[in-house]
Amino acid sequence: VTAELLDLADGAELLDIGCGEGLMGKVLRERFGTGVRLTGTDISQRATELASERYDEVRVLDISEEDPIAIFGAERFDAITCLEVIEHLFSPKAAVEKRHRLLKPGGTLVASFPNFAHYKDRIQVVLGRFPEERHIFDPAEHLHYFTVHSFKALLEQCGFRIEKIDGNFSVPFPLTILPES
Secondary structure, X not given: OOHHHOOOOOOXXXXXXXXXXXXXXXXXXXXXXXXXXXXXXXXXXXXXXXXXXXXXEEEEOOOOOOOHHHHHOOOOEEEEEEXXXXXXXXXXXXXXXXXXXXXXXXXXXXXXXXXXXXXXXXXXXXXXXXXXXXXXXXXXXXXXXXXXXXXXXXXXXXXXXXXXXXXOOOOXXXXXXXXXX
């Protein structure tokens, strides 16, 4: 879905922040071929090694601590993808501001995050429990929790103009049988 949100011409440059092992690079390469230059960054050295075959360039980068302007110099990107990364950072606002400075005027940011207002999480809160995370590595992966509203506000505070919000907004069965209007 992320690749479908992007409309990039040959010669465009895309930065994938938090590229992991390169799955997004694979999808982007399939969509754009070699006409778009792909740069991937990740905090993990091992992940960047695995991703290197799918990107034109990969770099180890801790977006929380390092200034990407210092690393990429005057380079500016036509698009940046940042999928499921922001909730792991100590200072999300500073990281989002850095991303804004990396985009060319008119550039596109495609970002995703787990929505804390999802109905399953809301039910857990109503029952007096904190929603359980689905752990990959450590018990406490997420440092911040966002709703669509709070994430949108963060992006706007950092200078982004929201053009589209999309996502997996699943509705529980009993509500799917109610009339729409």
